[in-house]
Amino acid sequence: MRDTSLPDWFMKRSLPLALLAYLILYVLWLARGRMSSPEREWVGGAAIVAAALLAGALAFYLNRRLADRRARRAWLWLAIGLLVWVLADLARLFSAIWDWHEPAAGQAYNALYLLGALPLWIGLVLYPRKPRANAGALAMLIDATIIAASSISLIWILMVQPFLLHPPNTRLPFASLFPFVDMAGILLVLILFLFSNVDHLSLAFGWLSLGLCASMASNLAYAGLIFPGLARGGGLADLGWVLGDVLFAAAAWADLNPAWSEKLNRQAWVSRWRGLFQSILPLLSMFLMGGYTLLLWTFNGRVNDLGLYITVVSGMGLAVRQGIYAGEVEMQKFANLVNSIAEPAFVCDQHGRLRLVNPALMEAAGASSAAELLGRPLAAFLRPAEGIAAAVAQGLQTGWSGELELLQPKERSIPIYLTLRPLKPGQAVAGTAHDLSEQKARQAELQQANEQIAQDRAALARLNENLEQAVEEKTKDLTLAYRQLEDQNRALQELDRLKSDFVSMVSHELRAPLTNINSGIELSLMAKGGLPGNTQRNLELVQAEIKRLTNFIETILDLSALDAGRLPLYPAPLSLERVVEVLRQQMTHLEGAQRVVWKLPDPVPDFIADDRALVSILFHLLDNALKYAPEGEITVSAGQDAAGARGWVEVADRGPGFSEEDQQHLFDRFYRTHRGDAQTVYGHGLGLYIVRRLLEAMEGEIRVQNRPGGGASILFYLPLLTDQGDGHVSESSRSG
Incomplete structure (x- = not known):
């Protein structure tokens, strides 16, 4: 299917600016134009046609673009009405271009305009709105009656009575009906506004209402200029039509960009002023009627009977409406209280038929709306049904309570504790049902x-x-x-x-x-x-x-x-240099002993160790390195950790290193890394085991790792002889 969407940048930003620029240019043209009368007439008509055509096209585009079915249907009717008005404007434009002064041309324009008002009204009625929730139906009906009566009476006094009192010599044209049609449209808008929830009112509805008001202003001016024969196009009277079409286009833009409406509705002051205007609208209508009646009496010296009667009746209606509203407020408070109860609650008459139910009861009974329950007897929902009539009869007098079962869909039921209390003795009873399902389940458990x-x-x-x-x-x-x-x-x-x-x-x-x-x-x-x-x-x-x-x-x-x-081990302060000298003498018979390189610091720290055990440890480590690293030098280095509590000695070679499995078992008894070389590399797997046992006996530890450049590194730690700072020398304890 072909894409009918317009670019988003045009609809969001450029269209409002284009409408505003068009309106400004039109106003400047009206104020500064120097054309002759015929040229102004057809140029002004073309401007009206362009604005009306844009509004109608946007309305049709909106009908295809919106997702809400009701909104699409409303905009379809609005588009039909606007395009009928486009035809009326074209008829008026052609009559100006070809200088048609025949009555038929003007009557065609007037008839088309009146015909286009009907689909516009239908579109306004169908336009999506949320109903007003804070007032009862009777109070809103009285408000609507006051507004309608005041508006119709005002139109009658202003427009009809003068013609009846002083009928014109000529036949009235269709254009004389324009004010009545416009006033009917404005009255429709006011009544729709009265019945709407102002907190969720669309911005487009406001633009449509203002567009009708602007068109009404031009229609009133046009109707007033017809009788003296001064009605000409291209004048200031055309401004309302152009402004109305621009406002209709702005309404379409507002529905294409609902974020603006949502942002506006979130403003507290907007909701406050809308609500204030909605609440004083009937009072304002009465004051307009009464004020105009008073004005006529002041200047003419006589009272208009219709205006006086409507004003008095409207005042009485407002008084009645205020009393009804007060009663509805109290009733709404009671209904809100009942609806807010988490447990099922209801009100029934003396025959046990439901008259009021809360949402909790509807949910428990599986009903989607209150209409499914209202008017039905309690016996249709409660078991055992035989005792319901007696329970209601007792509840109407002194009250009743007991355990029953509430029926649910799919032949299920839940245990409840029902309490009935007389609301109006002998006439109505209020009941609450406490769900015992949890309690019964706990009892069963x-x-x-x-x-x-x-x-x-x-x-x-x-x-x-x-x-x-x-x-x-x-x-x-x-x-x-x-x-x-x-x-x-x-x-x-x-x-x-x-x-x-x-x-x-x-x-x-x-x-x-x-x-x-x-x-x-x-x-x-x-x-x-x-x-x-x-x-x-x-x-x-x-x-x-x-x-x-x-x-x-x-x-x-x-x-x-x-x-x-x-x-027997006797750890004592021991010089590593003396141990090295003894070890060198013992290693003279070892093959490759000349490959051992000693890199000891100066001075060498004193270890706390047994001299014989430390010689044995170093001998086994060097013997192991000479066996399994047959080439390269073997480095012996020493030092102390950062805390100075332990000393370390490292024996590093350039051999093949140890695998991860070897590192896990290297210090176990009888474990040999190269079992395949047992005949060529002499050993019994006891040397490194002896090293670990001796170090553990002297509070030391040993670690093994592979060097990054190749080879293995065996590092062991022993406590150091430390100075306490007060001249006393003590042995450092094992850390880490």
Whole structure:
């Protein structure tokens, strides 16, 4: 389907500016134009046609663009009326261009104008509005009657009576009906405004009303100029028609941009002034009628009977309307009170038929509107129906209350507690229904819980009958199992002791012969005269293996002592430099010992550690690095943390590093990273385990990570010797 929408920028901003500019240019043309009379007549007619055509086109466009069906229908009728007026303006323009002075041409224009007023009125009636909610129907009907009577009487006195008293010699043209048609349109607008909710009144409705007023002004001027024969186009009398068409176009623009109406309706002062004008409109109509009657009496010296009667009747109507309004306000307060009750409430007559219901009752009964319930008997909604008549009869006298069931759609019902109280004794009764569904559900849950408690209590009693026997049997079983566990634990402790004693004994027995063999080899290597080359190399190789075996035996002894809790450790202030010197002497037989690079700070902080344990820790770490990093230097560095509470030593190599799995098990007993190289890389998986155990015994910790450039880094921490600031030196506790 073809897109019929206009550009948004044009509809939102450019159209209002274009309408305003057109109106200003037209006013300037009226004030400053220097054309001859015929030229002014057809140029002015063309200006009226252009404005009317724009208004009609926008009305038709709005009929296709709006989503609200009622608004589209209203704008369709408005568009028809405006386009009929366009035809009337074209007839007037052609008569001016070709200088038609025949009565038929003027009568065609007048007839078309009168014909176009009817669809305009229909469009105004169909235009969407919200009904007035703060006044009763009778009060609004009286207001509308006062306004209509005052307006019609004023039109009669102003326009009809002068013709009846002094009839003209010539036949009245159609144009003489213009004021009546316009006044009827204005009266229709006032009545529609009276019946509308001013808080939700569209801005377009206001522009339409002002457009009718502007057109009425020109029609009155035109009708007044016809009789002396002075009616000519292009004069100031045409301004109301152009202004009216511009206002009709502005109304279409307002409905295309509803945000402006919503913004205006949110203004408190707008709603306040609209409401004030709506409330004083009947009073204003009466004052206009009475004021004009008084004016006639002042200047003519006689009273207009019709004006006086209408004024008096309007005043009486206003008094009656005020009383009705006061009663409706009180009734509205009562209705609001009933409607605001959260529980179902109603009023019924002496026959039990509903006369007033609140929204809560409509919701409970499944009704979409009050009309579905009003007039129906209570017995149609309550069960049991047999006792409803007696309950209503008692409620009319002294009141009644009791439990019933309220029927709902789909053959459902809810329990209620109904209370009836006499509103007018013997005539009406007011009732409220309290929903007992929640209470009944809680009662059912409580009953079910009580039954469950009784069942549980019976089951508990049955269980208690065998409880003592079951407890006695379980106690015997647990006692027997505990004794068995004690015997097994003692046996395991004995086996562990025998294992430790055996390992210690074997290690001691091996250490003494190895020491003797090593001493003999050293004496042989130190013998004068020297030894053959092969013999010396073999002896040196044997000596290295003896030292390695001796270190392994020392490791086994330390591990046994740690497991048994008998390894003597004496943490004390220890110089790292002295430990390094001892370690260098022990590492002389290790292959690749020359790759170790020592990067120690000056001065080196004193650690709190056992000297033998710290030498063992560093030896195992360096031995591990020399085995698994066969190339590149091995760096040993030291320092202290930012707080100065702990010192650290790092051993870093250029080897392959550790995988994530290796890092999780690296310090476990007997764990080796390169199991496939077990034959080429000698080890037992105990070195790093011994390191961790010794550090934990001295309140230290150890960490491992891979270096960014390749290789592994093992870092351990130990407490430092710190100065307390008062000349006393103390050991720092472990941090982190």
